[in-house]
Amino acid sequence: MVKRRQLLVSAGALAASTLMQALAATTRHGPWPLPPQHRRVPTDVGGLGYHRIDDYSWFQPRDWDAVRRAPDTLDAPIKAVVKLENGYTDTMLAPSAALQQSLIKRIAALDALSSMPPDVQSAPKHSHDGRRAAWAVDQAGTGGFSVFVRDIASDKLLVSDIVGGLGDFALSPDGRYLYWTGRSGQDQPSAVFRREIGKPGDTLVYQEKDPSLAIGLRTTAAGGYVVIRMSSDDMSELRLISMDRPTAVPLLVEARTPGLRYDIDQWNGQLLVLTDADGAIDFKLMTASPAQAGRAHWKPWLAHEEGRFIKAVHPFAGYLVREEMRDALPRLVVMVPDGSERQVAFNEAAYMIGVPAGQGWNAPAMAFHYQSPRSPRAAFTLDLTGARIAPVGAPLASGVYDRERYEVRRLFARADDGASVPITVTMLKGQKLDGSAPLLMNAYGAYGISINAEFHPAVIALVEQGFVHVIAHVRGGAERGTNWWRSVLKQGKHKTFTDFIACAEHLIAERYTAKGRIVAYGLSAGGLLVSAVVNMRPDLWAGVIAQVPFLDVLTSIEHYESHPLGTSPFPYWGDPRIPKEHAYMATYSPYDHLRPAPYPALLALGSVNDDMVAFWEPLKFAVKARGLTTAGNPILSRTLMNAGHLGDPDPAAQRAQHALFIAFAVWAADRKWGQVPQRPAPARIPR
Numbered sequence: 001m002v003k004r005r006q007l008l009v010s011a012g013a014l015a016a017s018t019l020m021q022a023l024a025a026t027t028r029h030g031p032w033p034l035p036p037q038h039r040r041v042p043t044d045v046g047g048l049g050y051h052r053i054d055d056y057s058w059f060q061p062r063d064w065d066a067v068r069r070a071p072d073t074l075d076a077p078i079k080a081v082v083k084l085e086n087g088y089t090d091t092m093l094a095p096s097a098a099l100q101q102s103l104i105k106r107i108a109a110l111d112a113l114s115s116m117p118p119d120v121q122s123a124p125k126h127s128h129d130g131r132r133a134a135w136a137v138d139q140a141g142t143g144g145f146s147v148f149v150r151d152i153a154s155d156k157l158l159v160s161d162i163v164g165g166l167g168d169f170a171l172s173p174d175g176r177y178l179y180w181t182g183r184s185g186q187d188q189p190s191a192v193f194r195r196e197i198g199k200p201g202d203t204l205v206y207q208e209k210d211p212s213l214a215i216g217l218r219t220t221a222a223g224g225y226v227v228i229r230m231s232s233d234d235m236s237e238l239r240l241i242s243m244d245r246p247t248a249v250p251l252l253v254e255a256r257t258p259g260l261r262y263d264i265d266q267w268n269g270q271l272l273v274l275t276d277a278d279g280a281i282d283f284k285l286m287t288a289s290p291a292q293a294g295r296a297h298w299k300p301w302l303a304h305e306e307g308r309f310i311k312a313v314h315p316f317a318g319y320l321v322r323e324e325m326r327d328a329l330p331r332l333v334v335m336v337p338d339g340s341e342r343q344v345a346f347n348e349a350a351y352m353i354g355v356p357a358g359q360g361w362n363a364p365a366m367a368f369h370y371q372s373p374r375s376p377r378a379a380f381t382l383d384l385t386g387a388r389i390a391p392v393g394a395p396l397a398s399g400v401y402d403r404e405r406y407e408v409r410r411l412f413a414r415a416d417d418g419a420s421v422p423i424t425v426t427m428l429k430g431q432k433l434d435g436s437a438p439l440l441m442n443a444y445g446a447y448g449i450s451i452n453a454e455f456h457p458a459v460i461a462l463v464e465q466g467f468v469h470v471i472a473h474v475r476g477g478a479e480r481g482t483n484w485w486r487s488v489l490k491q492g493k494h495k496t497f498t499d500f501i502a503c504a505e506h507l508i509a510e511r512y513t514a515k516g517r518i519v520a521y522g523l524s525a526g527g528l529l530v531s532a533v534v535n536m537r538p539d540l541w542a543g544v545i546a547q548v549p550f551l552d553v554l555t556s557i558e559h560y561e562s563h564p565l566g567t568s569p570f571p572y573w574g575d576p577r578i579p580k581e582h583a584y585m586a587t588y589s590p591y592d593h594l595r596p597a598p599y600p601a602l603l604a605l606g607s608v609n610d611d612m613v614a615f616w617e618p619l620k621f622a623v624k625a626r627g628l629t630t631a632g633n634p635i636l637s638r639t640l641m642n643a644g645h646l647g648d649p650d651p652a653a654q655r656a657q658h659a660l661f662i663a664f665a666v667w668a669a670d671r672k673w674g675q676v677p678q679r680p681a682p683a684r685i686p687r
Contacts, residue, residue, distance in 0.1 A: 224266050435512075
């Protein structure tokens with residue numbers, strides 16, 4: 001917890017102070033009330049021998065873990081701050097209530113467009129003989145899965161007593177055995193168990209003692225092996241159970257080695273190895289004999305190409321479909337045993353593809369789903385012989401939605417170091433490129449997570465308000481391969497920020513928008529991104545929406561021993577115990593870089609029940625920025641009491657939140673608030 005070396009104020013005094021601010025907040029200066037004014041308590045928050053003074057560290061509760069488990073127990077003074085800030089935000093957004101209601105209705109109508117449900121972990125898997133189906137369900141929402149097996153012909157439930165599993169499971173080809181992942185022992189290591197269906201009890205097949213490794217379980221496409229895979233960000237290890245000997249001890253393929261990742265499937269009578277061995281950072285394909293599966297016997301098949309990231313391979317009896325990313329676009333490539341291949345063509349500038357696992361080995365076509373920013377998610381099939389695609393099901397009913405009203409474009413911005421940064425643009429067809437349009441710009445830029453060009457009802461609703469919507473595929477994601485995100489780890493992070501600024505400047509130069517007409521949006525690490533760039537270039541933005549943003553980087557990472565994430569962020573952001581890495585984080589930590597500047601409109605959101613980003617980070621960022629801004633734009637915060645990192649999962653709540661974001665963006669871009677008071681006027685000294 002943060003060390004408190006300065007004045008400590010009692011809970012009663014703080015509660016009284018915050019209640020006094022409620023009266024101040026009701027005082028109107030023109031059309032808008034004065035925002036809440038909170039007590040400043042200068043406190044040294046440094047750790048690991050560093051020192052920094054924070055006026056608002058008292059927003060952190062005494063026992064964060066306890067508060068996350070029971071948000072209603074939040075310390076009374078902090079709860080009072082949250083109530084005042086939420087109330088002020090409600091007041092400032094109240095004039096947009098009618099717009100929000102119309103947006104909620106539009107988003108709800110668009111939500112119904114997808115012709116298929118999203119992939120879920122409870123989707124059943126069938127044994128290869130088709131006799132039995134198994135599925136897993138997190139019934140309590142706690143991350144503990146129950147596993148079920150049903151006989152298809154009789155509709156009899158054969159297994160229903162497995163609880164607390166990890167969610168992965170596999171059936172032997174004949175449906176006789178069920179393999180499933182769970183926990184074993186008091187130290188909670190991951191484990192694989194085997195159940196002979198129809199008989200009591202489970203047998204421990206494999207136990208993983210390293211808690212840093214995730215465990216996965218699946219069957220190879222041809223059904224010859226059950227694959228046990230342990231993995232971390234830079235390492236993997238596989239063991240195979242031959243279905244010729246389903247009760248045998250799993251066979252180790254290649255021992256775990258830092259920096260070596262690989263996966264195994266079966267095809268064309270051999271083992272197929274997808275690996276980053278020997279510097280193949282974006283992966284290559286190799287083959288091996290089942291009798292000699294180790295790395296020493298892997299043979300080259302498809303060479304590595306940097307920038308072509310092979311995401312997965314999907315084997316079928318006579319064909320292999322390769323799923324890859326190149327230039328921020330997914331691709332499907334159909335291969336045959338002689339090595340020849342055919343790329344599948346799609347006719348939109350940006351799109352997203354998903355391939356469900358567990359498809360039939362002898363199937364003549366591969367099922368997949370396709371979507372784009374203007375095309376709702378829909379089911380398709382890929383004919384393996386001719387590499388032709390066809391939709392599944394009826395087209396959208398006319399009158400509900402017309403995709404031809406919208407246009408998707410792919411642009412590229414030139415980064416400071418010459419890198420080409422992809423940009424996905426969604427707008428109304430025929431949108432004038434004269435610089436007059438407002439624009440919302442979204443990015444993430446961390447952990448190798450890409451923002452996909454998918455259909456989102458809220459984006460369509462935003463575009464219908466006259467906005468241009470943009471995804472900036474900045475470095476930090478994996479859109480252009482492994483180096484696209486590895487290059488910004490630790491002391492390369494500034495490239496993420498300058499990429500985002502370069503994208504904004506390119507869009508301005510191309511007349512998609514103008515300076516001061518852009519609203520930046522970022523979630524979590526993306527919230528750090530948009531908050532860092534608003535410090536760097538406050539002149540570019542009309543507004544910023546920072547959702548559960550990681551803002552107080554130094555304080556959070558210095559006190560890693562009391563943070564739920566512990567040391568897990570170190571490989572990405574840096575190790576604060578290493579002086580040069582700490583110094584680099586200090587060059588961009590958004591909370592620490594707030595200064596007197598003309599900040600744009602800001603909406604910062606946090607959740608009390610968030611075990612990844614502390615709720616007080618966006619709360620105190622907004623309060624501190626409000627005290628420093630030299631402009632008259634509203635600086636707002638909202639804290640959800642009972643939601644987690646991604647907010648309230650209820651669909652209605654999600655639609656309401658999206659509508660609020662759009663309304664804020666409209667008001668920010670059009671400067672509808674005018675001049676908003678930030679602080680009480682200084683007292684006049686009588687002459």
